[in-house]
Amino acid sequence: MHGLIISALLFLVGQTSARVLSNKYDADRHILLSQEAELFLGSGVKLTEDEAKANDILMHWKNKEVDEAFANPEHYNFSKHFFAYRNDVSKSKVYQIIKKMPKGAALHVHASMMLDVDSLLRLTYEDHLYACYGDGDLQLRFADTVPAQLCPFEWNLLSDLRNASGDVAAFDTELRKHLTLYTDDEDFQNSDINTTWERFEKVYITVAGILKYRPVREKFIYESLKNFYDDNVMYVEIRSGLHELHELDGTVHDRMYFATLYERVTEQFMQDYPDFIGIKLILTSSRSKSPEMVRQRIELGRRLKKENPEFFAGFDLVGQEDRGRPLSEFLPLLMEAKEDMDFYFHGGETNWFGTATDENMVDAVLLGTKRIGHAYALMKHPMVLAKVREKDIALEVNVISNVVLSLVRDVRNHPLASYLAFGLPVVLSSDDPGAWEADPMSHDFYVAFVGVASRQADLRLLKQLAYNSIKYSALDNKGKIRLFNVFVRRWEEFVKDVIANDSLEV
Amino acid sequence: MHGLIISALLFLVGQTSARVLSNKYDADRHILLSQEAELFLGSGVKLTEDEAKANDILMHWKNKEVDEAFANPEHYNFSKHFFAYRNDVSKSKVYQIIKKMPKGAALHVHASMMLDVDSLLRLTYEDHLYACYGDGDLQLRFADTVPAQLCPFEWNLLSDLRNASGDVAAFDTELRKHLTLYTDDEDFQNSDINTTWERFEKVYITVAGILKYRPVREKFIYESLKNFYDDNVMYVEIRSGLHELHELDGTVHDRMYFATLYERVTEQFMQDYPDFIGIKLILTSSRSKSPEMVRQRIELGRRLKKENPEFFAGFDLVGQEDRGRPLSEFLPLLMEAKEDMDFYFHGGETNWFGTATDENMVDAVLLGTKRIGHAYALMKHPMVLAKVREKDIALEVNVISNVVLSLVRDVRNHPLASYLAFGLPVVLSSDDPGAWEADPMSHDFYVAFVGVASRQADLRLLKQLAYNSIKYSALDNKGKIRLFNVFVRRWEEFVKDVIANDSLEV
């Protein structure tokens, strides 16, 4: 009897200590997971009751999508090239919700690639467009007589070629291929970064030919803004080198004229769509240009800042980073320019660890860049990462661009996952959505939210990303407040809409 | 005159301040890059004069290889599947150097997949091997009469089938496909993680069938150790579940027997190759097993530790992480076992961010794991990362495995790049080199060094990786010193050899 009692006591003690141990473990586990959850971008956002409802709906669909893919990874899209699943995206409930979601601002887009390809194709129906088909290339140019530009074969009116083709639909299908990278050719999807960029640059040359004509550029700007507006983007910072524009008779407008054209069209657009709060320009130069050419572009920046201070946001260098000059080759220039203007440098859009290209992020942060375009290589640079955090430098992440331009295939390996987990100041953008037939912003938000972010990341992340696009914009405080107010109003409508539509659809 | 002097003075002041500014910038830039260089794994290694010479040779070839790829990324191998370039690797000068380099220890290899396929194929020439060809499957079993195991078709002696085939070479080519994942079929190279693992498990079943036969297993162990030894690996920690072994007449040996067999064969091997300092066992259970089955395996671990304390290193759970049970399902068991044995858990071998699988690393560190197998998802988990650093938990990185088993394609996106940049305690290993026809360690070192690490990472990184394999092994201090001494002696020979051979080859 005595022995039994002791056994029972020992048993109870054992039970207790196991339970204590287990409670301690659970607490430690909870703390660690909570710390990670608190660090995650968007964790500071407090959801209202309605937002929580909308979040439940959103997460229902997101988790369904992720869990189905987890069970059947052979059908998982985000490990494939964007082109392999682009046409399926519209079926996703999460995408449908994101499509309607206000996204704040687009902070990383290049002027010539902002418009959807269908609209661009329509612009080729404008009169007086000449075409020069080369060996796989296409030059386009508006003119009242045969263009003076060199053509290896011959210039013809596109309308003549189209009419002579006998099959307009087939002709336009062919033409379209010169206006977009989008293709179902798997060889292209698998091609290396130089091959992709060479194709990208060809598309750019074709499109840019159309856009040099002032009246078409005017329509292009207006329609581009409409694209972004319809995708629920209320403010855009556009990267452009501001080339010369011409009239039909060959009259040439200088780059300053282009700036005023932007302002004029935007003014018109804002009258038509008063919710839209405007655009700013990040003036760019190709990083392949000589320091002297870049110096001239910076000079233009100084003039713009003086004459159009509201319009001018800052300066950047663009083009394939691996093949262009690193920032370090422009140092004296840029150190001087630093006193006069803000920088929004591309940096780290590379997979080549330890090269001169890879050091661009170092110079970008030392030159006081306000944001970094891509920063794809950031997780290989702990001290740059520390600077990014210390100086609160926003990272302009363009996931689909990085897939199309051959940096990564399976987006679960995109470093954005780490940026979100580390709570870095991320803004999402789309780089050149027209060039790969992506939405102005919705596709990028969708891929980032479902493909890259944690399964547990929810509406708070999306709202924070929209917040960040306002916070890290080049707007002054007044501008930010205006944009914020528009955002908040639209966000409330969005939340109501998600709740209202869901009761019908689930 | 007076005006001119002032101008000149102002000019000089301007010059000076620009120079001061520029000096300050250069200093800041230097500091930032130096801080990153100092954080990089291996930066603490001081090279002797001879090592510096060997390093120059190594870096000559490495930079040539990287720079050529940078200029011609269409020929770059490391963005492709390992199978697409495996046969070209031997041409690389860097690989040839790495092949001769002492690598210390292999700390993450699974018992059944340690041997090269040619040797494995030779083992199928042993007498009494029966084969059961199923629908794309193959079972193999040694027996003195037709095996009792279920066969959907029929058991035949493999030698009969081979002789009846009329073309032994063609027969063996077919047979080989059941022993390896290696293939030039691009569809397989592009397949999803579940499809890859299903094929991997089929290969495992075929191979395991051969290895249940005690005399063949004995040869297999010996030849596996020889493989690693020839690849300049002097100590191996082998993960195995220690299954039962049988004799030809059906006599069955229990798992403890298997342990003593390992010890006996290793003893013999060490007599034949006195440089080799031994093996230890990390006992494993499949993570698909029930907690009760796992409990039994842990019980075996306790017994092993008691009876073969030198041989037993610790415990781990293995198998496709996404599809197996997460560690959290075994918590009570593992918390109890924690008191009795060390853990070497696989963790984070997944791309599924925010899932239960993805939390395995959390439990691994809370359970006090000595190292983490793969930790592929670590950069998405800042608090786990902090624990890894705080507790100095080594990361067992197997780059080629992660490519073959569908986590990543372009290895420049492998998180190892970040681990190296952050100076985390990395050890390289090869997981299942036999299954993908990789060298025991050299291919993994080569891919990590040229494909993943910074262009600037040099011999110091390689030496540190070898050091780490000793430091983070389960050896006691005496064992580590023995291994270290063998390593140092061989390293000196290696360095001399690099210098001596280079004068002939450059």
Ligand SMILES: [Zn+2]
């Ligand atoms: Zn860009």
Ligand SMILES: [Zn+2]
């Ligand atoms: Zn493993």
